[in-house]
Amino acid sequence: MLRVAVPNKGSLSQSASEMLRESGYRQRHDSKELTLLDAENGVEFFYLRPRDIALYVGEGTLDVGITGRDLLLDSGAKADEVMELGFGGSRFHFAGPAGRYAGLDDLAGKRIATSYTGIVRDFLQQRGIDASVTRLDGAVETSIQLGVADVIADVVETGSTLKAAGLATFGEVILDSEAVLVTRGGEAPAGFEVFCRRLEGVLVARTYVMMDYDIPSSRVSQAVGLTPGIESPTVSPLHREGWVAVRAMVPRNGSQRLMDELYEIGARGILLTDIHACRL
Numbered sequence: 210m211l212r213v214a215v216p217n218k219g220s221l222s223q224s225a226s227e228m229l230r231e232s233g234y235r236q237r238h239d240s241k242e243l244t245l246l247d248a249e250n251g252v253e254f255f256y257l258r259p260r261d262i263a264l265y266v267g268e269g270t271l272d273v274g275i276t277g278r279d280l281l282l283d284s285g286a287k288a289d290e291v292m293e294l295g296f297g298g299s300r301f302h303f304a305g306p307a308g309r310y311a312g313l314d315d316l317a318g319k320r321i322a323t324s325y326t327g328i329v330r331d332f333l334q335q336r337g338i339d340a341s342v343t344r345l346d347g348a349v350e351t352s353i354q355l356g357v358a359d360v361i362a363d364v365v366e367t368g369s370t371l372k373a374a375g376l377a378t379f380g381e382v383i384l385d386s387e388a389v390l391v392t393r394g395g396e397a398p399a400g401f402e403v404f405c406r407r408l409e410g411v412l413v414a415r416t417y418v419m420m421d422y423d424i425p426s427s428r429v430s431q432a433v434g435l436t437p438g439i440e441s442p443t444v445s446p447l448h449r450e451g452w453v454a455v456r457a458m459v460p461r462n463g464s465q466r467l468m469d470e471l472y473e474i475g476a477r478g479i480l481l482t483d484i485h486a487c488r489l
């Protein structure tokens with residue numbers, strides 16, 4: 210049985226369960242359920258705080274986990290990132306009252322509030338910056354107004370929370386984060402490869418669409434240059450003399466522009482269809 214940790218609450222929880230469901234696994238229907246056994250697929254899911262997930266995996270108590278890259282690094286756990294999952298994207302930034310701070314040089318001697326003390330302390334140490342770090346559980350933006358800190362270091366997604374608090378980021382992005390799959394390294398546990406392949410299948414199905422079109426044979430090499438597919442496109446004869454049908458996976462982004470270009474060079478009957486799952 211592969212033992213998998215899944216975020217039970219917060220920004221990553223819903224998308225993680227959705228991805229697992231799309232990968233063909235059972236997921237809980239009630240957010241109070243703490244574990245769920247999917248015996249048919251040989252997986253047991255444990256719903257845990259995303260901040261704790263890398264620790265369980267690093268200790269070897271659980272085999273695989275879904276968490277944020279920022280939470281993994283902050284934990285200092287002996288777990289490794291093995292796959293980006295394409296959701297839960299955020300940037301980790303220093304921020305202060307808008308207009309007051311110009312760059313990281315301004316951090317020296319300041320009081321920094323954050324929920325991610327591991328990341329912040331490592332960063333300050335690497336840069337040789339001397340500043341004090343206070344750990345807060347959340348709502349760190351308010352700590353400046355209340356006089357507890359001069360600067361915060363926090364997750365920024367849309368930036369609307371910072372703006373509402375009259376704060377602005379300064380300096381470079383400390384970390385680009387997203388949801389990732391983590392394991393402990395060493396020998397892969399039984400069932401791990403199948404689990405990864407299923408998630409990869411969903412990632413690819415989300416990123417690609419299937420494109421079909423008909424084109425005169427004389428233009429096929431030009432068309433295939435535009436839609437090379439993953440291995441190579443399928444080209445089949447049509448009943449109509451001098452025409453072929455082409456089928457290839459293409460990136461979802463830019464697929465409308467690609468349809469325009471194919472039309473320009475003589476393709477007709479151009480169809481786009483969603484892919485629901487795949488194994489490459």
Ligand SMILES: Nc1ncnc2c1ncn2[C@@H]1O[C@H](COP(=O)(O)OP(=O)(O)OP(=O)(O)O)[C@@H](O)[C@H]1O
Pocket residue numbers: 218219220221259260276277278279280297298299347364365366367386387388
């Ligand atoms: N808008 C966001 N706010 C917070 N975390 C976010 C956001 N968008 C993505 N994330 C990512 O989600 C993870 C944090 O999730 P976590 O559940 O610990 O906090 P949360 O979403 O703020 O939930 P809560 O504060 O309600 O417990 C991090 O990896 C973070 O980068």
Ligand SMILES: O=P(O)(O)OC[C@H]1O[C@H](OP(=O)(O)OP(=O)(O)O)[C@H](O)[C@@H]1O
Pocket residue numbers: 346347348349350363364365366367368369370371
């Ligand atoms: O850039 P934004 O889209 O505004 O999102 C980022 C904000 O969301 C999170 O807070 P959350 O709502 O989780 O509250 P918390 O501080 O209590 O964790 C995070 O800590 C930021 O404050």
Ligand SMILES: [Mg+2]
Pocket residue numbers: 347
């Ligand atoms: Mg939060």
